[in-house]
Each structure stands twice: as C-alpha cells, then as structure tokens.
Amino acid sequence: MIRLEQVRRAFNGREAVAGVDLSVARGAFCALIGKSGSGKSTLLRMINRLVEPDSGRVLFEDADVRSLAPEQLRRRIGYVIQSVGLFPHWSVARNIAAVPALLQWDRPMIAARVRELMALFDLDPALAKASPASLSGGQAQRVGVARALAADPDLLLMDEPFGALDPVTRATLQTELLRIQRETGKTIVFVTHDMDEALKLATQVVVLERGRVVQDTTPDAMLANPADDLVRDLLGREDRGLRRLALRPVRSALRPGEDPSAPTIPADSDCRAALSRMAELAVSTLTVTAPDGARLGLVHLSDLVAG
Amino acid sequence: MTSLLRPCVWLVLLLAASFGMTSLRPLFAALFPTLERPVYLQEGFAALLLAHLELVAVSGVLAGIIGIAIGVAVTRPWGAAYRGLAETLSAAGQTFPPVAVLAIAVPSMGFGPQPAVLALLLYGLLPVVQNTIAGLTQVPPAVLDAATGLGFSPFRRLWRVELPLAAPLILTGLRVSVIITIGTAALASTVGVTTLGSPILLGLSAENTAYVLQGAVLIGLLALAVDAMFDAALTLFFAGAGRPAGGTS
Structure with missing residues (x-):
C-alpha cells in the first residue's frame, strides 16, 4: 500500500x-x-x-x-x-x-x-x-x-x-x-x-x-x-x-479439562490478565468462559510461563 | 431585539435632524441672535448627508477590498516576506495627515472626489489591514493543518475556513475604518466635494458658529448610527450563530 x-x-x-x-x-x-x-x-x-x-x-x-x-x-x-x-x-x-x-x-x-x-x-x-x-x-x-x-x-x-x-x-x-x-x-x-x-x-x-x-x-x-x-x-x-503475555489471547493457552474449584476468566482476555488474576487469587488454574457463560476449558500457570 | 433598537434610534434621530434642521430656525436664531442666517441653506441637509455617505461608502468599500486583500496576501506563504512592509506602509498612511494628502494629490488629480477618496482610503486602510492580519493569524494551527491534510486547496481553505474564522476581527477593523472615515470625510469639502463638512467649512470662514454646529451634529449622529449598525450586525451574525471565538477543545 x-x-x-x-x-x-x-x-x-x-x-x-x-x-x-x-x-x-x-x-x-x-x-x-x-x-x-x-x-x-x-x-x-x-x-x-x-x-x-x-x-x-x-x-x-x-x-x-x-x-x-x-x-x-x-x-x-x-x-x-x-x-x-x-x-x-x-x-x-x-x-x-x-x-x-x-x-x-x-x-x-x-x-x-x-x-x-x-x-x-x-x-x-x-x-x-x-x-x-x-x-x-x-x-x-x-x-x-x-x-x-x-x-x-x-x-x-x-x-x-x-x-x-x-x-x-x-x-x-x-x-x-x-x-x-x-x-x-x-x-x-x-x-x-x-x-x-x-x-x-x-x-x-x-x-x-x-x-x-x-x-x-x-x-x-x-x-x-x-x-x-x-x-x-x-x-x-x-x-x-x-x-509479551499481553499480546497473547488467553484462548491460545487453552487446554481441555474441567476444574469446578478454579475461578473463571472471559475468553477474550489476554494472558497478562490471566496471570494477574492468578496472582490476585493465589491460584494456578483458571476456567476460561465464553461470553454466554459456557466453560471452554482451563488455563494453567505453567502454560502461560512456558509461552 | 434590543440589539436592533439602538441603530434604529440613532437612524431616526439622524433622519429627523437632516430633514428637520431647517425647521429648527427659531431655535438657532435664539441661540445665535447676532447671525443674519442662522441655518445653512446652500444645499439641503438630506442632500449633504447623501453626498457624505456616498463618499464614505466609496472610500470604505475600497479600503475594505484593498485592506483585506493586503492582509490576505501577506499571510500567505508567498507574501509573508512583505508583511512588515504592509504594516509599516498602512501605519504610515494613517499617520500622514489627510489634509496633507489632499494638498499633495490635488495638483496632480485636480479638485473633486478623486483626491478625497485617495486621502480617505489611505487613512482608513490601517485598521482593516491590521485586523485582517490579526484575524487570519489567530486561526488555530491545528485547524489549518487539518484543513490542508483533509485535502482543502489553499483557496478553499482561505474561503471556507480562514476568512469565516477571521470575520469578527475583520468586521471590527472595517467598523473602525468606516467610523474614522465618516469624521474625516468632512475635510473633502476643502477640495470642492459636497459633504456634511461644507456647512462646517463655510461656518468657519464666515464666522457662523450655527453652520459649524449643524454640520458637526449631523456627522456625529451619522457616526453613531453607523457604529450601532455594525454593532448590531456583529451581534446578530456571530452571537446568533453561536460561533466560538477560537480553538477546539
């Protein structure tokens, strides 16, 4: 162009x-x-x-x-x-x-x-x-x-x-x-x-x-x-x-699974927000949710750090 | 509505004074008992007023056109080098006494309206030039940058953006110019032009204070009426449009 x-x-x-x-x-x-x-x-x-x-x-x-x-x-x-x-x-x-x-x-x-x-x-x-x-x-x-x-x-x-x-x-x-x-x-x-x-x-x-x-x-x-x-x-x-984490959508670190005790994070968040939420709540696993509330899977601290 | 009231009042007073001056003969006779002719009768006052207005209009329109053109030219990139010169020359035009301009112009141009228009034009140019320059230079640079960047041609930018934004200041300059021209135009009677200055000049030479007073009162009323009209026009035009003075937020 x-x-x-x-x-x-x-x-x-x-x-x-x-x-x-x-x-x-x-x-x-x-x-x-x-x-x-x-x-x-x-x-x-x-x-x-x-x-x-x-x-x-x-x-x-x-x-x-x-x-x-x-x-x-x-x-x-x-x-x-x-x-x-x-x-x-x-x-x-x-x-x-x-x-x-x-x-x-x-x-x-x-x-x-x-x-x-x-x-x-x-x-x-x-x-x-x-x-x-x-x-x-x-x-x-x-x-x-x-x-x-x-x-x-x-x-x-x-x-x-x-x-x-x-x-x-x-x-x-x-x-x-x-x-x-x-x-x-x-x-x-x-x-x-x-x-x-x-x-x-x-x-x-x-x-x-x-x-x-x-x-x-x-x-x-x-x-x-x-x-x-x-x-x-x-x-x-x-x-x-x-x-760098902020550039990655949380979807890219998504893995299948279910963990009823894990707090949730919206799927359109980025990985930095996910890390921040883990630090805030002192957990290492979050449940990723779609806008309609459906559970899409999990994101682990190790996936974020591994890149 | 009050903004229209003031010019109307002055206009009515002006017309009443010019058409009714001769009927005030008993008043002037009482004020000046020694005078044989207490009211100027050579020409009708309405005719004097019209002639005076004509001279002011011609010089004012010329001073406006030339003054705005000079102001626009020296604020363009190609004319910027002449800005100082234009300001100095128009200032000189005003410091140079109109009587002297008449004295110099008459031998080459002869008696009559031409030297008078020239003298009034030079005298009235400065406020127009100065205010046009001031008005155009106070347009915010961001507005000019946006206009150019969006694809306005230089002429369109001037016409659609710069002049409208400079208009309040330009009109103020025109107003000052026209008001001082109304007063100065009386001098044109020294080179044989009929104006409201004619009774004043005759009165001065014939020691007839009543004539001087009659001419002076009408010139004063005319100036006040025109000033009030400019004021009303500025108020209606700009306050009515809700136009802000300058920048964006």
Missing part, C-alpha cells in the same frame, strides 16, 4: 528523516514510535505530501505521490492529529462531512454517511448540530476520526491521535479504533510515543531514532528480540515478559 524508499528530509540543516525505507502492507496497522524529534511525524506527513522529501521516493499504491495532485491525494487518505483541529465554525455533522463535500457527493449521500459514522463512533445523534466547542476531548477526537474516515479512504494517517486524552478515554478509543480497523480492513499508519499503545494496536511496529529506522517488525518479534538498548528501554526492561 505504501512504500518509502531512502527518503530524507532536513529542516534548517538538521536531518529529521535520514534515509528511511519502509513498507506498509494493505490492511496493516503500522505504529511509528520514537522519542520527540525522532522524525516519526515528519515521516507520516510525507505520505500525504504535507512534507516533501529532499530525496527518495514515497509510493502510494505503487504511484509516486509526487505524480499526484496534493489535494486529490489527501482526499483519498484520512488524516487525524492530536489537537483534532475540528473547524470551530461548523457543526459536528458538517465537520464529518468535510471531505465528502470536497468530493461533491450529493446531499442525501453525505447525510446518510454522517449518520452512519456517528453511529459507528457511538456519538449521540443529537450532537450532529452541536458546535465542536461543546464536545468533550474524547467526543472531539471521535468526530476527528469520523471526519477522516468520511470518504471511506483506504489509508488512515494518525499523528498521536489519543495523546491528549485521559487514560480511560484513551483506552476506550483505542479499542474502538481496533474494532473499526478489524471491521473495515483500513490500512493505518499511526504515530505514537506510547509503547503500550503501539503494542496494543499495531501489527507492525517501527522504532525510529534520529530519523533512522532502528527496528521494524511485529510486536511479538520485537518483544522477543529487541534490536538494541533503545528498543529495550522503550519496551520497558522489567515488564517485557508481561507485555
């Missing part, structure tokens, strides 16, 4: 992006992670031509982005930023309708799409006519993501979209985004400095430092084999094992 070839970009003589090669496959959820000034936002903004590389190529669906008119390109790519940037003089509905309006969809189609997106993002229909100033931070960013998805782009670029939200709202929006990505199959490139967020959401994690790619792999492979000390630091030296 996207391929960057040896892209470089300097600002005032300082290289923000210093020769990056990167491929993001269709349907992937790619997290660009690094400290401030690592070049992750610059890299993201090169994809929709908000920043032009000094050298190298950016390919979007095998076409060099320089061969496409910037406005046309951007209307095919969703764009979400940390400070949201809703148009304060437009209603929520008109904000969501921004790109379909640019693409000159007809009015009934736009209205239907706005309703559909507000439902998808769990926004009260009564908010359609509200002013962005009246929204909470979480609602505003829901509208921001809905606006980015309005014209049904295949690719969504997100620059620390949840960075300004409180932890509870952030977790809710992360889960929603993951659900929507699974349902729609969008390709997402996501900038963050929060490793937990990257591990929770991404299928591909790209660690950047001083404009270079340090490691580019799946969350599990990164946890198993961090490329260097920076990656180890980002992953957290002490709880790397726990984070």
Whole structure:
C-alpha cells in the first residue's frame, strides 16, 4: 500500500528523516514510535505530501505521490492529529462531512454517511448540530476520526491521535479504533510515543531514532528480540515478559479439562490478565468462559510461563 | 431585539435632524441672535448627508477590498516576506495627515472626489489591514493543518475556513475604518466635494458658529448610527450563530 524508499528530509540543516525505507502492507496497522524529534511525524506527513522529501521516493499504491495532485491525494487518505483541529465554525455533522463535500457527493449521500459514522463512533445523534466547542476531548477526537474516515479512504494517517486524552478515554478509543480497523480492513499508519499503545494496536511496529529506522517488525518479534538498548528501554526492561503475555489471547493457552474449584476468566482476555488474576487469587488454574457463560476449558500457570 | 433598537434610534434621530434642521430656525436664531442666517441653506441637509455617505461608502468599500486583500496576501506563504512592509506602509498612511494628502494629490488629480477618496482610503486602510492580519493569524494551527491534510486547496481553505474564522476581527477593523472615515470625510469639502463638512467649512470662514454646529451634529449622529449598525450586525451574525471565538477543545 505504501512504500518509502531512502527518503530524507532536513529542516534548517538538521536531518529529521535520514534515509528511511519502509513498507506498509494493505490492511496493516503500522505504529511509528520514537522519542520527540525522532522524525516519526515528519515521516507520516510525507505520505500525504504535507512534507516533501529532499530525496527518495514515497509510493502510494505503487504511484509516486509526487505524480499526484496534493489535494486529490489527501482526499483519498484520512488524516487525524492530536489537537483534532475540528473547524470551530461548523457543526459536528458538517465537520464529518468535510471531505465528502470536497468530493461533491450529493446531499442525501453525505447525510446518510454522517449518520452512519456517528453511529459507528457511538456519538449521540443529537450532537450532529452541536458546535465542536461543546464536545468533550474524547467526543472531539471521535468526530476527528469520523471526519477522516468520511470518504471511506483506504489509508488512515494518525499523528498521536489519543495523546491528549485521559487514560480511560484513551483506552476506550483505542479499542474502538481496533474494532473499526478489524471491521473495515483500513490500512493505518499511526504515530505514537506510547509503547503500550503501539503494542496494543499495531501489527507492525517501527522504532525510529534520529530519523533512522532502528527496528521494524511485529510486536511479538520485537518483544522477543529487541534490536538494541533503545528498543529495550522503550519496551520497558522489567515488564517485557508481561507485555509479551499481553499480546497473547488467553484462548491460545487453552487446554481441555474441567476444574469446578478454579475461578473463571472471559475468553477474550489476554494472558497478562490471566496471570494477574492468578496472582490476585493465589491460584494456578483458571476456567476460561465464553461470553454466554459456557466453560471452554482451563488455563494453567505453567502454560502461560512456558509461552 | 434590543440589539436592533439602538441603530434604529440613532437612524431616526439622524433622519429627523437632516430633514428637520431647517425647521429648527427659531431655535438657532435664539441661540445665535447676532447671525443674519442662522441655518445653512446652500444645499439641503438630506442632500449633504447623501453626498457624505456616498463618499464614505466609496472610500470604505475600497479600503475594505484593498485592506483585506493586503492582509490576505501577506499571510500567505508567498507574501509573508512583505508583511512588515504592509504594516509599516498602512501605519504610515494613517499617520500622514489627510489634509496633507489632499494638498499633495490635488495638483496632480485636480479638485473633486478623486483626491478625497485617495486621502480617505489611505487613512482608513490601517485598521482593516491590521485586523485582517490579526484575524487570519489567530486561526488555530491545528485547524489549518487539518484543513490542508483533509485535502482543502489553499483557496478553499482561505474561503471556507480562514476568512469565516477571521470575520469578527475583520468586521471590527472595517467598523473602525468606516467610523474614522465618516469624521474625516468632512475635510473633502476643502477640495470642492459636497459633504456634511461644507456647512462646517463655510461656518468657519464666515464666522457662523450655527453652520459649524449643524454640520458637526449631523456627522456625529451619522457616526453613531453607523457604529450601532455594525454593532448590531456583529451581534446578530456571530452571537446568533453561536460561533466560538477560537480553538477546539
């Protein structure tokens, strides 16, 4: 879907992006992670031509982005930023309708799409006519993501979209985004400095430092084999094992059996939650239950630790 | 409704004063007993008011168009280098006395409305330019980034996002510009343009204080009426739309 070839970009003589090669496959959820000034936002903004590389190529669906008119390109790519940037003089509905309006969809189609997106993002229909100033931070960013998805782009670029939200709202929006990505199959490139967020959401994690790619792999492979000390630091030296467990659904450690005395855990939990529950209740076996309460089997401490 | 009441009151007073000034002859005769002609009769006051308004409208519209154009140009990436120059020049236009502009312009442009419009235009440009720049630069950067990132063309972004968000400040600049132009336009009578300044000038040269008073009262009423109209327009337009002043949350 996207391929960057040896892209470089300097600002005032300082290289923000210093020769990056990167491929993001269709349907992937790619997290660009690094400290401030690592070049992750610059890299993201090169994809929709908000920043032009000094050298190298950016390919979007095998076409060099320089061969496409910037406005046309951007209307095919969703764009979400940390400070949201809703148009304060437009209603929520008109904000969501921004790109379909640019693409000159007809009015009934736009209205239907706005309703559909507000439902998808769990926004009260009564908010359609509200002013962005009246929204909470979480609602505003829901509208921001809905606006980015309005014209049904295949690719969504997100620059620390949840960075300004409180932890509870952030977790809710992360889960929603993951659900929507699974349902729609969008390709997402996501900038963050929060490793937990990257591990929770991404299928591909790209660690950047001083404009270079340090490691580019799946969350599990990164946890198993961090490329260097920076990656180890980002992953957290002490709880790397726990984070790795968090990537595994409890189903993957399921074994058949029945133990009436074992406490239960829902099947959609991850292995870290299972370990935590064992530690909390001082047991070494849990019964895994389906949402309807059916007993699916057992999970043992030894299975979690064995990996 | 109260927002509409004020301009209406001033407007009624203004019209009553311009159409009824001549019937106040006994009053002016009593106030100024030594004057042989206590009411200005060369032209009707309604005609003076209309001529004055015409001059103000022409200069105001020109100052608005040129001022907004300059403000927009110097806030674009390609015009940013000229921003300091534009601010200095428009400030100079206002510090340079309109009388001096008239004195310099008349030899080349002749008597009549052209030098008057030029002088008023230069004088009224500064508030429009300054407020246009201020209004456009206070648009939150995140809003501009989002507009560009979603695929707005530069012109569409300006027209649909930047100018609407800058509109309250731009209108405030226009209001200041028009109000000072209403007062300054009286000077145009020195270069042969009929305005509400005509009775004032004649009154000053003929030592007829009643003429000065009649012209001055009408100019004052006109300024108050127009100011109240701007106020009502700003209130209705922006408060009614529930428009917030700036950023998102």
